[in-house]
Amino acid sequence: MGRGLAYAERDYPYLLNVPAVRLSADSADPLQFLRFAQRHMPHAEGEDFLPRALYGAYLQDALLRAEREAPPHTRLQRIFGEVRRVTPHASDNRLTAQFADRPPITADRVILALGNPPSPPHAWAEAVGGHSAYRQDPWNLPKTLGSEHAVLIIGNGLTMVDVVSALTQGTKGSPQLYTISRHGLIPQRQTSFRATNVQGDRKAFLACGDSTRRLLAMARELARKVEQEGGDWREAVTFLRHLAPSLWKRLSAAEQRRFVRHLRTHWDTHRHRIPPQVGDHIADLRRAGKLRVNAGRIESIVPQGEQLRVAWRARDGDTAAVTVDLVVNATGPDYMLKRSADPLLSWLRGAGLVAEDALNLGLRTGQYGACMDAQGRASETLYYLGPMLRADHWEATAATELRDHAERLAAHLTGNLPGELPRELPGELPGDLIEDLIENPTEGLTEGLAGGLTGGPAGMA
Numbered sequence: 001m002g003r004g005l006a007y008a009e010r011d012y013p014y015l016l017n018v019p020a021v022r023l024s025a026d027s028a029d030p031l032q033f034l035r036f037a038q039r040h041m042p043h044a045e046g047e048d049f050l051p052r053a054l055y056g057a058y059l060q061d062a063l064l065r066a067e068r069e070a071p072p073h074t075r076l077q078r079i080f081g082e083v084r085r086v087t088p089h090a091s092d093n094r095l096t097a098q099f100a101d102r103p104p105i106t107a108d109r110v111i112l113a114l115g116n117p118p119s120p121p122h123a124w125a126e127a128v129g130g131h132s133a134y135r136q137d138p139w140n141l142p143k144t145l146g147s148e149h150a151v152l153i154i155g156n157g158l159t160m161v162d163v164v165s166a167l168t169q170g171t172k173g174s175p176q177l178y179t180i181s182r183h184g185l186i187p188q189r190q191t192s193f194r195a196t197n198v199q200g201d202r203k204a205f206l207a208c209g210d211s212t213r214r215l216l217a218m219a220r221e222l223a224r225k226v227e228q229e230g231g232d233w234r235e236a237v238t239f240l241r242h243l244a245p246s247l248w249k250r251l252s253a254a255e256q257r258r259f260v261r262h263l264r265t266h267w268d269t270h271r272h273r274i275p276p277q278v279g280d281h282i283a284d285l286r287r288a289g290k291l292r293v294n295a296g297r298i299e300s301i302v303p304q305g306e307q308l309r310v311a312w313r314a315r316d317g318d319t320a321a322v323t324v325d326l327v328v329n330a331t332g333p334d335y336m337l338k339r340s341a342d343p344l345l346s347w348l349r350g351a352g353l354v355a356e357d358a359l360n361l362g363l364r365t366g367q368y369g370a371c372m373d374a375q376g377r378a379s380e381t382l383y384y385l386g387p388m389l390r391a392d393h394w395e396a397t398a399a400t401e402l403r404d405h406a407e408r409l410a411a412h413l414t415g416n417l418p419g420e421l422p423r424e425l426p427g428e429l430p431g432d433l434i435e436d437l438i439e440n441p442t443e444g445l446t447e448g449l450a451g452g453l454t455g456g457p458a459g460m461a
């Protein structure tokens with residue numbers, strides 16, 4: 001218990017995408033993870049990108065320590081089972097959790113901390129779901145592939161990077177790799193930038209929080225200035241991400257929609273970056289022609305004996321196809337509550353106890369993650385903690401953001417936050433293009449920002 005999908009022990013040593021010094025599970029003790037890591041890896045330094053499995057061991061250790069150090073009246077009981085329903089009592093406002101295969105539990109408060117939902121259902125997956133050359137689980141890959149094989153990875157995000165890393169480390173040589181996503185943008189590379197270097201004009205950003213276009217312009221300007229002064233655009237992104245929850249709340253529904261439609265992918269690829277060594281490896285593979293990144297929409301996947309033939313329509317309108325020995329689903333989690341296949345989430349939604357936001361980013365929540373019901377009322381007993389907080393905070397996926405939400409919720413539930421309004425959470429803002437403009441003046445930015453914001457082909461209405 002404690003590792004989850006992200007920090008499980010796996011055959012391949014996937015790396016964290018955040019330096020050790022910024023990953024403490026306790027905001028009051030920022031070096032806690034680094035100290036733990038140094039006990040196992042004496043040469044580890046704060047700026048190192050360490051194995052995710054080590055972070056999993058650290059989280060388990062933190063849980064054990066919390067349990068050991070808890071006051072006598074506090075007890076942690078681990079229960080293994082799948083919760084299918086959470087039902088409020090009409091009489092006393094308590095909740096009962098019903099399990100698939102064990103007796104129910106009644107509680108005063110319930111926190112839904114369900115992690116990442118599975119990836120969305122794809123029409124193309126139906127035809128190949130049971131085919132031996134298709135992998136729905138991107139962390140369960142065959143070990144028999146070598147340079148004579150070809151692989152298509154569907155998705156261009158962090159999961160794709162995991163798949164590429166694992167498939168290119170074997171002794172049999174790297175397979176020929178293809179990737180595809182709608183935009184064809186892949187995560188940017190981390191550097192040893194100074195995270196706290198930029199103190200931008202918060203007031204000025206917040207004052208123009210009603211316009212994605214103006215925010216974008218300011219963000220680009222800030223990144224440009226940082227670079228002109230010898231800094232790194234990532235410093236500007238860090239500044240912006242801390243401001244993002246406040247900015248997100250200030251955007252109108254139309255502006256939020258505009259951001260999601262035109263800038264989301266750009267933001268995500270600049271905000272959620274990959275460790276430098278992984279970034280270098282990806283760049284080497286691309287230079288050598290072993291990794292080809294495509295932009296387009298899958299039209300069909302058809303079995304051809306032991307292989308699969310995948311056809312897509314590229315962004316420029318052309319059609320393309322490859323025949324491969326393996327297709328890997330790396331499309332990432334699906335936060336669209338209304339089509340969730342998760343029995344608990346779909347039951348809660350059906351019962352009106354939780355509700356999605358208008359943009360289908362996640363769950364509507366109030367203060368401290370209190371679930372909003374279908375009528376928009378914040379629950380006093382049912383809470384949510386996890387990436388679907390994005391609906392109200394924009395960015396809530398990285399470990400330290402979730403840690404901050406968790407600390408605030410814990411303080412609230414234990415009465416240690418009397419009357420205090422939540423401080424602003426770290427998060428993000430539509431600033432992504434910033435970096436694109438600087439790094440690839442003619443690529444992603446131009447398309448997403450320039451095209452998007454000026455009403456070009458992909459433009460905003």
Ligand SMILES: Cc1cc2nc3c(=O)[nH]c(=O)nc-3n(C[C@H](O)[C@H](O)[C@H](O)COP(=O)(O)OP(=O)(O)OC[C@H]3O[C@@H](n4cnc5c(N)ncnc54)[C@H](O)[C@@H]3O)c2cc1C
Pocket residue numbers: 002003004005006007015016017018052081082083084113114115116344385386387397398399400402
């Ligand atoms: C592959 C991957 C890599 C990541 N890497 C990084 C990184 O390098 N840096 C970073 O900052 N962030 C990273 N993240 C993001 C973030 O740190 C994780 O998403 C975070 O671990 C989420 O923790 P969680 O407890 O919310 O979810 P999880 O760790 O997924 O735990 C959810 C738990 O809930 C259980 N559960 C779900 N439904 C039910 C049910 N109905 N009944 C009972 N139990 C249920 C699950 O079995 C699981 O045990 C990564 C995420 C992923 C997926």
